[in-house]
Amino acid sequence: MSTISPLSPIAAKTQTTPAAVADSANPLLNRVVFILSLVGLMIAGALWYWHANPVDIPCGASGGCETVAQSRYASFPPGSRYPVAMYGVLGYLAIVALAFLRTLPRSPTRDRGLVSGVALVSVLGTLISLQLTYVELFVLHAICRWCIASQVLILTIALISGGEWLRLLGLRRHAT
Helix, strand or coil, X not given: XXXXXXXXXXXXXXXXXXXXXXXXXXXXXXXXXXXXXXXXHHHHHHHHHHHHCCCCCCCHHHCHHHHHHHCHHHXXXXXXXXXXXXXXXXXXXXXXXXXXXXXXXXXXXXXXXXXXXXXXXXXXXXXXXXXXHHHHHHHHCCCCHHHHHHHHHHHHHHHHHHHHHHHHHXXXXXXX
């Protein structure tokens, strides 16, 4: 069994430099983010529709969705006519668009910018969702299952994209 010396021409062609690794984002993680953001978009869209139309929100036995949807906190700023779900739709649309743009022909600089954009939008969405969950638990004493599902999705997207952003940032700094 022969081994390739690290100094051989074959090894030189197949070795990956830290700069090349830093410039590449994981396409599988991008697909996961894209799919999760599509699911989040559907949930936020349904919540926006239910907010805008006088229909019963399917929430199961808890009934917390109605309580949350009818509260002044279902709009932002509280009591305004802009439903929180509208901001969710806009956030998920931004993530879908950024994740889609990452599928186009690669440019390391553009890819890092897109990963940064997804991380920023998803972390902001997570912080807003955490605040809304706090209101559900400690102010309204009601839980909206759809809101929690969206919270889990945006948190998962934030963890994936934040981890990818930190990996790209760390490898890029190491390479320079």
